[in-house]
Amino acid sequence: MAENRLAGRTAVVTGAGSGMGRSIGELFAREGCAVVLADYNEKTVQETAEIIKKNGHKAMAIRTDVSDLKQVEKMIDAAVDNFGGLDILVNNAGVFDESKLVTESDEASWDKVLDVNLKGPFWACKHAIPHMLKKGRGAIVNVSSIAGLIGGAGGAAYTASKHGLIGLTKQMAVSYGPQGIKVNVICPGAIVTGMLPREQAEDLDNPYRAKFLSVPAARVGEASEIAFAALFLAGDESDFIHGQSLVVDGGWVIQA
Numbered sequence: 001m002a003e004n005r006l007a008g009r010t011a012v013v014t015g016a017g018s019g020m021g022r023s024i025g026e027l028f029a030r031e032g033c034a035v036v037l038a039d040y041n042e043k044t045v046q047e048t049a050e051i052i053k054k055n056g057h058k059a060m061a062i063r064t065d066v067s068d069l070k071q072v073e074k075m076i077d078a079a080v081d082n083f084g085g086l087d088i089l090v091n092n093a094g095v096f097d098e099s100k101l102v103t104e105s106d107e108a109s110w111d112k113v114l115d116v117n118l119k120g121p122f123w124a125c126k127h128a129i130p131h132m133l134k135k136g137r138g139a140i141v142n143v144s145s146i147a148g149l150i151g152g153a154g155g156a157a158y159t160a161s162k163h164g165l166i167g168l169t170k171q172m173a174v175s176y177g178p179q180g181i182k183v184n185v186i187c188p189g190a191i192v193t194g195m196l197p198r199e200q201a202e203d204l205d206n207p208y209r210a211k212f213l214s215v216p217a218a219r220v221g222e223a224s225e226i227a228f229a230a231l232f233l234a235g236d237e238s239d240f241i242h243g244q245s246l247v248v249d250g251g252w253v254i255q256a
């Protein structure tokens with residue numbers, strides 16, 4: 001049941017053409033938020049916007065490659081120009097590195113992962129924060145990973161990028177908290193999305209399947225479970241929470 005917990009607010013959600021980003025966009029819109037949905041896949045992000053608008057909520061799609069700084073600036077401007085301001089930024093877009101080790105990686109694969117997963121969020125924050133400072137209020141929710149906390153949940157570039165995003169979150173939380181902006185980060189475990197399709201997660205031949213099921217929750221997670229965490233961190237109930245990593249992983253990282 002929607003309770004209009006984000007009524008009158010505007011959010012930018014990146015990676016909103018699929019998985020967690022789509023689910024976050026849909027949930028925020030149901031809670032009364034106008035959503036600017038950004039993704040480099042124009043077709044899928046338009047689909048997300050259509051689904052939300054059909055349900056009578058405010059949404060617009062904007063094709064954005066978050067590793068392109070000019071496009072990131074336009075994405076933030078779109079929120080201000082179309083909905084009159086910006087209250088919430090969710091840096092969710094991300095790419096995996098196919099678990100490549102350092103010795104298997106090259107400069108291009110490193111740059112790609114770091115540009116999308118870390119430079120994009122950095123630049124989006126750089127352009128979003130001045131709008132939030134004007135209002136004296138704002139919420140930034142970054143989407144890292146359990147690979148941002150431990151060494152065994154991704155390849156070298158992905159792990160470095162996701163650890164970096166947690167550090168960036170803490171630094172910004174310290175810098176802008178006193179001016180009304182709270183910055184937090186979600187660390188998902190194995191979640192069924194475009195990055196981890198259900199057939200792959202449940203494939204008996206998948207070497208990671210046993211690992212996914214060995215968590216205390218004994219299952220993989222759903223995108224909607226990340227959306228609820230994002231709603232909590234974007235809404236007023238979390239106003240005393242700053243710079244924290246909210247781990248939504250079925251219990252993966254608490255195990256030895």
Ligand SMILES: NC(=O)c1ccc[n+]([C@@H]2O[C@H](COP(=O)([O-])OP(=O)(O)OC[C@H]3O[C@@H](n4cnc5c(N)ncnc54)[C@H](O)[C@@H]3O)[C@@H](O)[C@H]2O)c1
Pocket residue numbers: 014015016017018019020021038039040041044064065066067092093094095096116143144145146187188189190191192193194195196
């Ligand atoms: N699925 C998991 O198990 C899992 C676990 C931990 C963290 N994550 C993180 O969750 C976030 C969301 O991923 P997901 O699982 O929903 O995957 P997904 O593949 O379903 O969605 C990612 C979206 O990001 C978009 N995207 C990719 N590169 C982009 C770019 N350069 N600019 C703009 N958009 C871009 C894709 O088009 C896609 O729509 C990512 O940051 C990912 O690293 C996922």
